[in-house]
Amino acid sequence: MKRPTIADIAKQAGVSKGAVSYALNGQPGVSASTRARILAIADEIGWRPNSAARALNGARADTVGLALCRPARFLGVEPFFMELISGIEGELSPRSYALMIQVVTDHDEEMAVYRRWWGEGRIDGAIMVDLHFADSRVAELEALGMPVVVLGDPSKSGSLIPVWSDEAVPVRETVEYLTALGHRRIARVAGLPKLLHTVLRDKAFDVACERLGVSESVTVHTDYTGEEGARATRRLLSSPSRPTAVVYDNDIMAVAGLSVAQEMRLDVPGDLSIVAWDDSPLSQVVRPPLTALSRDIPAYGAHAAQRLLSLIQGERVTGFEDHAARLTPRGSTAPPPVRS
Numbered sequence: 081m082k083r084p085t086i087a088d089i090a091k092q093a094g095v096s097k098g099a100v101s102y103a104l105n106g107q108p109g110v111s112a113s114t115r116a117r118i119l120a121i122a123d124e125i126g127w128r129p130n131s132a133a134r135a136l137n138g139a140r141a142d143t144v145g146l147a148l149c150r151p152a153r154f155l156g157v158e159p160f161f162m163e164l165i166s167g168i169e170g171e172l173s174p175r176s177y178a179l180m181i182q183v184v185t186d187h188d189e190e191m192a193v194y195r196r197w198w199g200e201g202r203i204d205g206a207i208m209v210d211l212h213f214a215d216s217r218v219a220e221l222e223a224l225g226m227p228v229v230v231l232g233d234p235s236k237s238g239s240l241i242p243v244w245s246d247e248a249v250p251v252r253e254t255v256e257y258l259t260a261l262g263h264r265r266i267a268r269v270a271g272l273p274k275l276l277h278t279v280l281r282d283k284a285f286d287v288a289c290e291r292l293g294v295s296e297s298v299t300v301h302t303d304y305t306g307e308e309g310a311r312a313t314r315r316l317l318s319s320p321s322r323p324t325a326v327v328y329d330n331d332i333m334a335v336a337g338l339s340v341a342q343e344m345r346l347d348v349p350g351d352l353s354i355v356a357w358d359d360s361p362l363s364q365v366v367r368p369p370l371t372a373l374s375r376d377i378p379a380y381g382a383h384a385a386q387r388l389l390s391l392i393q394g395e396r397v398t399g400f401e402d403h404a405a406r407l408t409p410r411g412s413t414a415p416p417p418v419r420s
Contacts, residue, residue: 084127092121104129143178144168144388145203147190149210150183154305158332159360160377164231167381168207175389191220198226204392205229207384211236211276227391229384234399236276241391242399243384247277248284250373250405251327254355255288257407258325262415263353265296267323269312269333273301281329296321302333309333313340317352324416325353331363334370338412349414359408368411375405 086104090097095114102109103118110118146168148155155161165179172179180203184190197203204227208217211232218238221228234242258266268285271278282299289297300316302308309328316323317340328334334356341352348354348368356363359374383400390397 084122084125086127088125089118089121089127092125093118140204140392141202142176143180143203144172144385144392145180145182145194145197145206146209147182147184147193147206149185149187149190155183157306158304158330159362160330160358163360163377164209164381167378167383168385169381170378171382171385171389177389187217191217194221194226195224198224205388207231207388208240212274213276213279215276227388229388229391231380231384232276233280237399241387241397243380243387243402244399245375245380245402246404247280248287250357250407251281251284252288253407254327254373255285255292255294257409258327258353258355258413259292259294261325261353261413263325264294264416265321265323266294266325266327267297267316268299268327269309269316269329269337270299270301271304271329278329285327296323298323302329304330304333306332306336310336310340313337314344317341317344317346323352325355325413327355327357329357331356331358331360331370331372334372335362335366338366338370349412351417353413353416355407355413357405364410371410371413372408373405374408375403 086097086100090100093100095118099110099114100118103115104122148161168179180197182193184193194206206226206228208221208228208230211230213236215236218236218240222239228240230237230240230242231244232242233244233247255266266289270281273279278301285297285299300312302312309332313326313336316326326337328337334354338348338354341348346352354370356370356372358377359372363370363372380402383402387397387400
């Protein structure tokens with residue numbers, strides 16, 4: 081069906097399009113009875129204002145943007161982004177704000193999308209994700225002058241408003257827990273090495289392992305997918321000095337790692353302990369259920385959306401440090417096997 085237009089209202093009301101515009105925008109130029117008739121017809125035929133056109137005229141778009149530099153197929157199986165988006169939507173929807181999402185192939189395309197959306201008045205601000213250690217997007221978004229909240233550590237967020245959580249504390253807690261169980265050969269299957277939170281976790285893992293006397297520690301970087309997580313796990317478990325515990329940077333890779341261990345006839349947790357970041361339902365429905373680093377990801381998205389909406393309203397906004405992830409032990413961790 082064709083979207084109702086001002087011309088449709090004018091035809092039914094028997095007035096000019098100019099008169100309809102006056103009535104719909106609350107401007108003088110039409111009588112009270114004509115205004116009432118026009119508004120009634122607009123409601124009857126389901127007319128709604130075009131937000132893009134309103135934005136071009138200087139009005140707010142009532143929309144915020146989120147460009148994701150991830151494969152579209154990956155988003156369908158990645159619990160983190162779905163939970164993050166649910167938290168963002170939970171703040172936007174009650175305020176009649178929309179979330180505009182676009183999947184991009186690289187960060188140049190991401191910035192082109194933000195420049196186009198902002199230049200065309202399609203969005204009032206944006207939430208930036210996947211902050212890098214040296215991220216050129218920060219300076220570009222600062223120059224654009226658009227309200228932006230960035231999910232990432234404030235050390236690399238420039239003047240953009242950050243929402244973040246401590247990455248080192250959960251890593252330290254996990255290594256302390258595993259060493260207390262007796263593990264001394266610990267591996268970590270990490271995410272993309274260019275991401276700031278990966279860099280921070282890498283450093284925290286190395287420091288904790290050295291401090292706690294872990295004799296063999298190794299970090300393998302992947303792209304967060306189950307395929308790469310499984311491939312990294314096979315390499316680790318096939319090595320002469322096989323780790324007795326593996327920590328994964330997301331639950332997709334952890335579940336894939338669990339499958340590989342079972343495929344190789346290793347008992348979890350008897351032969352291998354597994355820990356996953358981001359405690360989604362996926363971590364709890366597998367057998368054994370995975371020990372995980374738990375955090376409230378929808379709340380993380382909600383905090384970002386709240387601060388962005390305040391920025392858009394012209395309010396003074398400061399960064400927000402969310403709760404760090406906490407270790408939730410389950411059935412996938414136990415003392416290492418006794419060497420004969």
